[in-house]
Amino acid sequence: MIFINRWIILLLIACPTLIYSIDQDFVKGHRAYLEKDYHNAIQYFHKSLKNKEIARTHYLMGISYLKLFKCQKAKDSLRKAYQQDKFYSFASRDKYSQRMQEADDCLQAIQNKAGGRFGRHSFLLIIVSTLLFLSVLFIFVVRYYKNKQNKRQYKERSLSKDLIANLDQLNDSFSKARETISKSENQRAIIIIEEIEDRCIALNDRLEELKYGLRAIDEESFKNEIVITTEMINECLNQTQEAQEV
Numbered sequence: 001m002i003f004i005n006r007w008i009i010l011l012l013i014a015c016p017t018l019i020y021s022i023d024q025d026f027v028k029g030h031r032a033y034l035e036k037d038y039h040n041a042i043q044y045f046h047k048s049l050k051n052k053e054i055a056r057t058h059y060l061m062g063i064s065y066l067k068l069f070k071c072q073k074a075k076d077s078l079r080k081a082y083q084q085d086k087f088y089s090f091a092s093r094d095k096y097s098q099r100m101q102e103a104d105d106c107l108q109a110i111q112n113k114a115g116g117r118f119g120r121h122s123f124l125l126i127i128v129s130t131l132l133f134l135s136v137l138f139i140f141v142v143r144y145y146k147n148k149q150n151k152r153q154y155k156e157r158s159l160s161k162d163l164i165a166n167l168d169q170l171n172d173s174f175s176k177a178r179e180t181i182s183k184s185e186n187q188r189a190i191i192i193i194e195e196i197e198d199r200c201i202a203l204n205d206r207l208e209e210l211k212y213g214l215r216a217i218d219e220e221s222f223k224n225e226i227v228i229t230t231e232m233i234n235e236c237l238n239q240t241q242e243a244q245e246v
Contacts, residue, residue: 023048026057038064055085063099071106078103166226167203170233174200177233192236199229 029044045061048054062077082096091099174196181189203225 023051025051026054029057030060033060033064036067038067042068053080053084055081056090057081058084059091059099062103066099066103066106069106069110071103071110074106075100075103166223170203170226170230171200173230173233177237180237189236192232196229196232196236199232203229 025044025048029041029048032038032041032044041064042061045057045064048057049061058077058081062074062081065071065074065077078096078099081090082100085091085096088096174193178193178197181193203222206222
């Protein structure tokens with residue numbers, strides 16, 4: 001009787017030790033894995049691996065990572081499981097290959113998605129850059145033509161009133177001289193006045209060019225031409241009057 005009681009006491013002492021010798025973290029992780037609670041399963045598997053490296057734990061943790069689309073971590077865990085399970089005691093070689101292929105496909109899908117997102121961002125960046133470039137170009141063109149217009153207006157304003165008045169006076173003198181010479185019927189004077197008319201037309205055209213900035217302004221030479229043309233008109237009138245007196 002005493003002998004039996006001793007065995008009972010030994011069993012009572014040994015049972016808790018046997019129970020706690022089982023990896024409780026793995027058990028909890030496996031339970032969470034079966035319940036598809038992959039986040040908690042991974043946490044328990046990590047704790048279990050701190051105590052002992054087991055291929056089965058790496059394998060289940062790799063699948064848990066795969067379910068959460070953490071592809072690189074899944075691949076790393078599956079590779080460790082494959083390296084430790086040399087006799088394929090937990091999963092067959094084909095099963096390992098299948099899971100590794102799933103991890104590779106997962107990585108490829110993520111890379112393609114990232115590449116597509118980068119491509120869309122690049123396309124948007126090109127559009128924005130093009131719009132900015134066109135905006136800057138438009139502003140530059142507007143300012144260029146505005147400055148050109150301002151310069152033209154400045155040139156027009158820079159023409160002295162005396163220059164315009166002198167040309168107007170020349171035109172009046174020419175009109176009166178042509179009328180006088182036409183009545184005199186002096187052929188030589190008529191020929192000369194026609195040449196002077198061409199000269200006056202050229203001077204008026206030049207004034208228009210100066211107004212619109214098509215030529216550089218040189219008022220002195222312009223005034224000299226007006227003076228010379230005026231002298232030609234006066235000389236032509238004098239010749240006509242002398243011919244009439246004769």
